[in-house]
Amino acid sequence: MSMKKRILFVDDDAQVLQGLRRGLRSMKDEWQMEFASCGKEALDAMNSTPIDVLVTDMRMPGIDGVQVLVEAFEHYPQTIRVVLSGHATAETLFRAASATHMILIKPCDTELIKARVQQMLRRNERLRDESLRSLVAKVAAVPSAPMLFLQVVKELESENCSLEKIAQFVSMDMGMAASVLHFVNSGYFGGRSPISSPERAVHLLGVEAVRDLLITNRACSAQRTSDFRSFDATMVWSQGIGASVGARAIAYAHSENSAMADDAFAAGLFHDIGQVVLGRALGTFYDSVVERALSRGEPVWMAERDVIGSTHAEVGAHVLGLWGMPDAVVDAVAFHHSPSESGASEFGALTALHLADAMEEQKLMEAQGWSRTVDRGYLRQLGLEGRWEHWMNAMSKDGIKL
Amino acid sequence: MRVLIADDDPVSRLMLQATLRKWGHDAVVACDGREALSILEQDLSPELAILDWMMPEIDGPEVCRRIRQNSTSSPVYIMLLTAKSQREDLIVGLGAGADDYIPKPFNHQELYARLQVGFRVADLQRKLADRVNDLEIALMRLGRAQQARKLEALGQMASGIAHEINTPTQYIGDNVRFLQDSWTELRPFLGCQAGNPDLDYLIREVPKAIDESLQGIQKVGKIVRAMRDFAHPPSENKVHTDINHAVLTTITVATNEWGYVADIETSLDPQLPRTPCFPGEIQQVLLNLLVNAAHAIADTQQKGVIRVATSTQTDSIEIRVSDSGRGIPKEYREKVFEPFFTTKDVGEGTGQGLAVAYSVIVHQHNGKIWFDSESGKGTTFYIRLPIDGIGSGKNEYEEAHFVR
Numbered sequence: 039m040s041m042k043k044r045i046l047f048v049d050d051d052a053q054v055l056q057g058l059r060r061g062l063r064s065m066k067d068e069w070q071m072e073f074a075s076c077g078k079e080a081l082d083a084m085n086s087t088p089i090d091v092l093v094t095d096m097r098m099p100g101i102d103g104v105q106v107l108v109e110a111f112e113h114y115p116q117t118i119r120v121v122l123s124g125h126a127t128a129e130t131l132f133r134a135a136s137a138t139h140m141i142l143i144k145p146c147d148t149e150l151i152k153a154r155v156q157q158m159l160r161r162n163e164r165l166r167d168e169s170l171r172s173l174v175a176k177v178a179a180v181p182s183a184p185m186l187f188l189q190v191v192k193e194l195e196s197e198n199c200s201l202e203k204i205a206q207f208v209s210m211d212m213g214m215a216a217s218v219l220h221f222v223n224s225g226y227f228g229g230r231s232p233i234s235s236p237e238r239a240v241h242l243l244g245v246e247a248v249r250d251l252l253i254t255n256r257a258c259s260a261q262r263t264s265d266f267r268s269f270d271a272t273m274v275w276s277q278g279i280g281a282s283v284g285a286r287a288i289a290y291a292h293s294e295n296s297a298m299a300d301d302a303f304a305a306g307l308f309h310d311i312g313q314v315v316l317g318r319a320l321g322t323f324y325d326s327v328v329e330r331a332l333s334r335g336e337p338v339w340m341a342e343r344d345v346i347g348s349t350h351a352e353v354g355a356h357v358l359g360l361w362g363m364p365d366a367v368v369d370a371v372a373f374h375h376s377p378s379e380s381g382a383s384e385f386g387a388l389t390a391l392h393l394a395d396a397m398e399e400q401k402l403m404e405a406q407g408w409s410r411t412v413d414r415g416y417l418r419q420l421g422l423e424g425r426w427e428h429w430m431n432a433m434s435k436d437g438i439k440l
Numbered sequence: 441m442r443v444l445i446a447d448d449d450p451v452s453r454l455m456l457q458a459t460l461r462k463w464g465h466d467a468v469v470a471c472d473g474r475e476a477l478s479i480l481e482q483d484l485s486p487e488l489a490i491l492d493w494m495m496p497e498i499d500g501p502e503v504c505r506r507i508r509q510n511s512t513s514s515p516v517y518i519m520l521l522t523a524k525s526q527r528e529d530l531i532v533g534l535g536a537g538a539d540d541y542i543p544k545p546f547n548h549q550e551l552y553a554r555l556q557v558g559f560r561v562a563d564l565q566r567k568l569a570d571r572v573n574d575l576e577i578a579l580m581r582l583g584r585a586q587q588a589r590k591l592e593a594l595g596q597m598a599s600g601i602a603h604e605i606n607t608p609t610q611y612i613g614d615n616v617r618f619l620q621d622s623w624t625e626l627r628p629f630l631g632c633q634a635g636n637p638d639l640d641y642l643i644r645e646v647p648k649a650i651d652e653s654l655q656g657i658q659k660v661g662k663i664v665r666a667m668r669d670f671a672h673p674p675s676e677n678k679v680h681t682d683i684n685h686a687v688l689t690t691i692t693v694a695t696n697e698w699g700y701v702a703d704i705e706t707s708l709d710p711q712l713p714r715t716p717c718f719p720g721e722i723q724q725v726l727l728n729l730l731v732n733a734a735h736a737i738a739d740t741q742q743k744g745v746i747r748v749a750t751s752t753q754t755d756s757i758e759i760r761v762s763d764s765g766r767g768i769p770k771e772y773r774e775k776v777f778e779p780f781f782t783t784k785d786v787g788e789g790t791g792q793g794l795a796v797a798y799s800v801i802v803h804q805h806n807g808k809i810w811f812d813s814e815s816g817k818g819t820t821f822y823i824r825l826p827i828d829g830i831g832s833g834k835n836e837y838e839e840a841h842f843v844r
Contacts (some may be wrong), residue, residue, distance in 0.1 A: 058609030060618035097603075125599070125607030137681075145609035145661040147654075148617045201680060201714065228665075244680030244714045 042070040043159060046110040048080040048106060049073075049122075055114055059116070061148035077101025081109055084117075091118040091155055093142075096126040096134075101400065103220065104134045111137035115175035118158045118360075120435070122146060128247065131226060132255045132435065136178040136217075137359055141225035156216070161359030164372070167347050173319040174353055178315045179220075182213030184320055184360060185277050194249045204248060205240040210380050212307050216361060218243060220303070221251055223362030232364040234304035259386075274310045277398060278387070280305030284302075284394030284433045292385050293434035301387035305370035312354030316346070339375050339409070378416040385420060392416070393429050441465045441559050442484075445494040446476035446503070447521070452544075456490065456521075463552070473498025478509055485514055487562040488555070490542075493522035493533070501536035508537035513567060517562040519554065521546070595720075604670035605660065613657045620650045663694045666692035669721055678805075678829055680714035681722070683757060687748055690726040698734040698746055702763070707749040715757050716829030728793035729761040729821050736765025736819060744818075755827055756807070762820040768813040776811070806830065 047058050056075040062071060072089070078101050092110050096103035103121060110117050119137060124144030131141060139156060155180035165171045189207045193199050204341045208214045215236035223232040224237040224259065233239060240248055259423070282303045289302035316324045324346075331341035339349040355372030370388035373380035396412040417423045443465050447453040454468050460467040468486060470476040473495045479485060480503075491500035498506075507516065515654065520533045520541040533541050539561065618648045623646055630639065638711040669689040691704055698704060703712055737744035744764035751758045768776060777798040805825050813819040 050800065051607055051611075053611045054607060055612075057618075061614030061621075063618060065619045075808070125603035144606040144655060144666075145613050145836055147658075174651030196826075200828075241714050244682075246679055428637075 042068060043090040045069050045093065045155070046072045046080060046089045046123075048075075048076060048077065048092070048098070048103070050076055050098040054095070059150070059152075059162030062145045063072040066153060077103070077106045081303065082108050084110060084114055088114055091119055093120045093151070093155070094121050094132050096121060096123040096183060098422065102130075104137075104296045107134045107137040111178065116162075116172040118155070120155065121156075122151070128226075128250070132250045133219050134245075135224075135255060138224060139342050140362065142292075143225070145226060145399065147361075151333050158360070161356070161368070164359055164368075165348060165352060166421065170346065170353075171347055171356070174315055174357060176356065177315045177318045179217055180213045180311055180318070182211045185194055186211040187214065189400055190248075191253060194245065194253060198429060199245055200240060201245055203382060204245070205237040207308075209303075210279050212275065213241075214361055215304070216358075217252060218248065218363040219363060223364075225293055225362075232362055233300070234364050234367050235300040236304070236307070236356055236392070239299070274313055276305045276307065278310060280306075281309050281391065285390040285430065286431050287344060288393050288429050289387065289390040291429065292390070298366075298387060298390075299412055301364060301370065302394075303388035304367045305387045305391040307406040308354060308358055308363075308367065309374050309395060310354065310392055311357065311370050312352070315343070315357050316350055320346075320434060329421040334359075337375070349375065375411070377413050383419065385422070389416075389420065389422070394433060397430060441488060441562070442468070442486040444470060444476060444479055444486040444489040444491075444516075446473065446489065446493045446495065446500070448472055449492070452492075458490050459548070459551070460555075463555075473503045477506060480516060481510070486516060486749065487566065488517045488519070488558045490521050492537075493520050493529075501533055501538070501780050504533070504537035515562070515565040517558040517565070519558060539825040542794055551682050558735040568686075598670070599668050602664045605664050609660050610658055611653065616653045618651055620647075620654070623647065623650065632683050639657075663692060663695075665689075678718055681717050681719045682712075683717075683722070683759065683825075684708040684710075684712055684750055686719055686723050687693050687726060687750060687759065690730065691748065692731045694727055694734075695730050695828070701738045702744045702746045704747060705747045707747070709749075709751045709757075712750050712757055713754055713827055715825050715827055716810060717805055717825055718800075721726070722825075723806060725797040725800050725823070726759070726761070728797050733761055733763035733819075735766065736763045736767075739766055741763075752823065756824040758827075758828060759805060759823040760820055761823075762816045762818060767815040767817055768811070768819055769815065773813060777809075801825070 047055060047059075049055050052075060055075065059071060061074065062163075063067070065071070065135075072083055074083050077098055080092070081101065083089070083091070085170055092106070094103045094106050102124070107119050107121070110119055120141050121131070121134070121138055121141045122144060123141075126141070126143075126211060131138070139158060142151060142154065154334065162171070165174065186207050193203050193207070208218060217240040219234070219236055222242055227242060229291055243251065243286050275355075285302035285305070285306035286299045289299045320327075327341050327345045330345065331338045334341070342349045351372055351374055355368045358371055359368045368388045369380055369382070370386070370391045373382075373388055374391045374395055380388055382388060392413060399411055412426075414423065443460055445453055445456045445460070446469070448471055450471070453468070453471065457467045457469055468479060471815065474493075474497060476489065476491060477498065480489060489503075494502040502522070502523070504518050514700065517540075518538045520538045521544055522533070523544040524540060524662075532540060540558060542551060542554060572760055627643070630643065639803075653751055662676045666689045669685070670693045687706065687708065691706070701810055730748075732737075732748045737746070746764075747760070747762040749760045751760075778795050797811055801807040801823055807823060807825040809821065809823050813820055
C-alpha cells in the first residue's frame, strides 16, 4: 500500500478550509490533508515537510497565491500545484501560469476536486523514478524555435495582427504550442474537456491573452544555443513538425475524424519533447547518453533506458500529462517506440504517430519497404499490416500539399 | 471675410464688388435672388450678404425670408441695399430677416462703417456657433464617459459581489457534500425501524434535500459566473471574443425576462472563431434582442420558444435570435430601428433597444443587422460581425428592409 498523499489547502477564509476538510473527508484514507490560512503559513508548512499537492486561493492578504505557487515551484518543483479561486483575474493566472498545473474555479464541487487531483497524481506517477521526476519537474516549459517565436512577436506587435497567422506559427512550434495548450487545458475556461489542437487553443485565448501569456509573462521563450550541445536541437523541432503533419495525414486517411487527427497532430509535434526536457533537466549528462547511442548506432531511447532508466518517450508523456494534454496524446507519446506495450487494440493517435515516425526515419535513411523501427506485431494485431503503402501515400500526398 | 453681392444691375454690382475687393474682402456676385439663394445654401457660404431690394422673381426681402426659414443654412449677416427710404420699407426689410439696410446711392464711409458692424456681428455669430458645437460634442463625450463610468462601477460591483458569493457558495457546497457522505455513513446505524413513520420520512427525504441543495448550489455558481462575465469592465479596444460564451452568459443573465414566457433553444457553432468586438456592447445588443423576443411572445399569452443560433459565414459570424411571437406588423417594420420608436405603453419601453443595437452593430462594428418577420409566426433578427473586425462597412440590407 502506498503512503498517504500530503495535500495542503491554502485559503484566508477559515470557513472555506473547514468546508474542504469536511467535504473531502471521504478521502481520509488516501489523503493526509493540511490547512493553511495564509501564504506565510503555507510556505512554513511546505518547508517543514514536503507536500504532494498544493491547492491555493489566489487573493490573500500578504503573500498571495501567485507567490505561494512560484515559491513552491522554485523550491519543491515536484509538488502538484492547483489554484482554487473564485476571483482570480486573468492577469494573476497568467503570472502564475508556468507554476500552475491546474485551475479550479470556486464554487467547485468536492467531487471535481477529488477527480482532478487524483488524475494529476496518477499522471505524476507515470514516471516511477522519483529522483528523475524531481529533476524533470524543474522544467516548466520547453523553449520555442527562435524564428517562429520572432514571427509570433512580430505578428502580435503589428497593427492588424491576424489570429490565424499566430495560430499557424504556434502550431509549428512545440514550445509555444505546449504553453498555450497547457494554459487552456489547466481549467481557465472552466471544466471543459482537454483539447489537443494548438490552433484551437490560440483561437480560444484570443490575441490579447496569447500576448499576455507568451510575451508579457514569458510562459515560453526562444531557445538559446546554449540550451543544447551535442544533439542537434533543430532536428527535434523539424522532426516534430514532420511527424505532426504526417501523423495527422495518416489519422485522417484512416477515418475522417477530426478529433483523432488533432490528437495525432499534437502527438507528432510533441513526440520527442522528452529529449528537450531531458536535455534541460540533465544538462551535459544527457549529452553523453546521446553520444553513447550515436557511437553504438542504437536508438537514443535504448541508451536512455540503459543509462537513465527511462526513455524520452516516458519523460515526454509524463510532462505532457502534467500539462493537461488529453490522454490520447499522452499515451501516443509514451508508446510511440513500442506501441504494442500500450495494450491498445484500436487505431488511434498512437498508431498514426508510430507510423509517421517510422516513415520519417525511413525517409531519412532513404530506405525502401518496411522500416526497421516499425512494430509489425502491433500492426498485425490491428489488422493493418497490409496498409503500409497506403499510409506512405497518404503521408507524401499531404507532404506535397503543404 | 466672404461677402455676397446680389444685384440685377450689372453696373452697381461691379462697382460694389470692386469697392469690397479694394477693402480686402472676398466678394462673390449673384445677378438675381435665385442665384443668391443657391450660393447662400452651399457649404462655406458667405458670412455677409448685400442684397439689392429690387430683383426679378425673388427680391431681396424674399431671399431674407427663405434664408431665415431654412434652419440648415449657416448664419449670415444680411444687408438690404435699396433706393427706398420709407420708414415702412425699412420695417418690411427688417421683418423679413435682414440685419441692416443701406440706402442707395450709398456713401462710401457709411457703407464701410456699416460693414464693420456686420462683420463684427458675423464674427460673433460664427464664434457662438463654434462654441455651441464644441459644447455639444463635449456634452456627448461627457454622456458617454458617464455611461462608461456607470458600467465600470456596475461591473466592479458585480464582480465584487460574485467573489463575495463564490466563497460562501464553496463552503456551503463542501458542507452539503459532507452531510451527504455522513448520511451514507450514518444510515446503517439507523437500522430498519420499519413502522416508525417519522424515521421513514427522514430516510426518504434527507437524501433528496441534499441532492436538491447541491443542484441549487450548482445553479448559483452558474448564475454568478454569468453575472461576472456579463459585467466585465468595458474595454477601450475590440477584444477577440467567444461569441458563443457571450450568448450563453446573456441568456443566463436575462433568465428573469424570458423564463416565464418561453423556453430557449440554442444551436451554437462549436467552430465559431473568436471575433473582435466590444463584448459589453454585443452582450447589451443580445440582451435587448432577448428582451424584445420575450415581450413578443408574452403578447401572445402562451408559452413560446426563443431560438438562438450562431454560425460561421465566409468572412463574418452570424447570430440569429428568433421568437415565436406575433411578428412585427407591416406598418412598423420600417421604423423598428428608429430611436424612440416603441409600440409599448408609456413607461414600459424607451424605444431605444433596437436603435442602440443598430448603432452598436453597424457603426461600432461595421456589421449588419436585419430581420425577417411574419405576422402570427414570429420574428428573426440576424446579426453579422466581420471576423477580421474591419468589414465592408456597408449594410446591404439597409435599403431592402428599412430606411434610416
